[in-house]
Amino acid sequence: MRIFVVLAASLFFAQAAFAEPVGSPIPVGIAVGQTTNVALFGEEQVNGAKVAEKMINEKGGVNGTPIKLVFQDTGGDEAGAINAFQNLISRDKVVAIIGPTLSQQAFAANPIANQAKVPVVGPSNTAKGVAQIGEYVSRISAPMTLVAPNALKRALAINPNVKNVAVVYAQDDAFNVSETGIFQEAIKDQGLNIALIQKTSVKDTDFTTQVTAILGANVDMVVMSCLAADGGNMVKQLRQFGYEGLIVGGNGFNSPNMYPVCGKECTGVIVAQAYSPKADNAENNAFVPVFKEMFKKDPAQFSAQAYTSVKVVVEALSEVEKNSGKKVAEMDTAELRTALNAAIISSSYDTPLGEIVLDADGEITQKTFYVSQIKIADDGKTGAMELLP
Numbered sequence: 001m002r003i004f005v006v007l008a009a010s011l012f013f014a015q016a017a018f019a020e021p022v023g024s025p026i027p028v029g030i031a032v033g034q035t036t037n038v039a040l041f042g043e044e045q046v047n048g049a050k051v052a053e054k055m056i057n058e059k060g061g062v063n064g065t066p067i068k069l070v071f072q073d074t075g076g077d078e079a080g081a082i083n084a085f086q087n088l089i090s091r092d093k094v095v096a097i098i099g100p101t102l103s104q105q106a107f108a109a110n111p112i113a114n115q116a117k118v119p120v121v122g123p124s125n126t127a128k129g130v131a132q133i134g135e136y137v138s139r140i141s142a143p144m145t146l147v148a149p150n151a152l153k154r155a156l157a158i159n160p161n162v163k164n165v166a167v168v169y170a171q172d173d174a175f176n177v178s179e180t181g182i183f184q185e186a187i188k189d190q191g192l193n194i195a196l197i198q199k200t201s202v203k204d205t206d207f208t209t210q211v212t213a214i215l216g217a218n219v220d221m222v223v224m225s226c227l228a229a230d231g232g233n234m235v236k237q238l239r240q241f242g243y244e245g246l247i248v249g250g251n252g253f254n255s256p257n258m259y260p261v262c263g264k265e266c267t268g269v270i271v272a273q274a275y276s277p278k279a280d281n282a283e284n285n286a287f288v289p290v291f292k293e294m295f296k297k298d299p300a301q302f303s304a305q306a307y308t309s310v311k312v313v314v315e316a317l318s319e320v321e322k323n324s325g326k327k328v329a330e331m332d333t334a335e336l337r338t339a340l341n342a343a344i345i346s347s348s349y350d351t352p353l354g355e356i357v358l359d360a361d362g363e364i365t366q367k368t369f370y371v372s373q374i375k376i377a378d379d380g381k382t383g384a385m386e387l388l389p
């Protein structure tokens with residue numbers, strides 16, 4: 001009897017050890033905006049990262065060692081991002097940082113990680129030049145040069161008679177300044193006339209001046225580069241003041257958390273995307289059900305990109321173990337960070353975004369993009385991004 005109990009107990013523990021990763025977890029930093037208006041994106045990023053942590057650890061972590069995400073709120077500005085990065089680098093000794101949410105924050109905080117030789121993977125930094133900040137910076141967020149023009153083309157398929165366009169952009173945000181440049185070039189390439197350009201701030205809530213100017217210019221389309229809160233409020237005011245033409249939004253409109261800000265006025269807004277929950281690939285088919293189970297909704301682009309960032313770091317950690325013949329947990333932190341960065345770049349990954357490749361610069365190549373139109377439900381708060389064919 002006694003032998004049986006011992007045998008049964010050791011079998012139980014052997015099985016538990018096989019299913020559950022063991023050892024001190026590997027700390028991976030997540031520095032995104034969990035407060036301020038930027039939390040509209042940050043909340044989705046936290047959710048995506050948590051799904052990755054759960055799925056990865058359930059499959060044994062990094063060859064048997066679990067990962068542990070260490071969250072640091074960056075808030076919405078540069079100082080918050082710098083502070084979060086410094087804590088993760090020096091206090092928490094993370095192996096890599098996934099973040100920050102905004103390109104505006106990346107241009108300030110990434111040089112600090114680069115100097116400290118800590119790999120940074122940008123989950124949502126789409127401005128020109130982010131991957132080129134330094135050797136230790138890469139991104140899994142496709143630059144807007146590849147994504148934004150798709151939305152314009154689809155808008156013109158909906159209304160081929162568009163001639164005059166108003167352009168709006170938040171002048172105090174690096175991503176929006178970068179994105180409007182891309183939109184403006186694409187508008188000219190399509191042979192359209194930019195009738196007026198209106199500047200806003202990501203802090204604005206009242207857009208009467210800009211909306212009045214746009215209504216006076218009699219345009220057929222408004223192309224907006226703003227973040228979710230300011231952009232959502234401006235769309236609402238445009239419609240409430242009587243603008244009836246097409247509205248195209250940039251990456252800042254890529255969040256369902258914008259729906260309650262602009263309510264039913266968001267219906268019809270056209271947005272280009274680097275992800276769709278409907279993408280039919282093995283990675284996405286594994287990710288979406290777990291996300292839905294945990295959060296009772298489809299993952300949005302910011303969630304999928306954060307999930308992908310964690311997955312990229314974990315696959316690269318496995319590669320480090322393979323190449324070095326050492327367990328990551330036994331490596332010196334500085335040595336590990338350098339080896340990890342080398343493994344992250346110049347590699348390809350199967351992800352919910354499809355196959356992605358990171359070049360030697362840490363720049364992403366991604367093949368599949370989407371364009372959707374927002375449809376708000378009768379409650380005025382929820383809605384969907386309906387894929388345009």
Ligand code: PYR
Nearest residue numbers: 102103125126127175
């Ligand atoms: C950026 O800041 O780059 C975004 O795409 C939101």
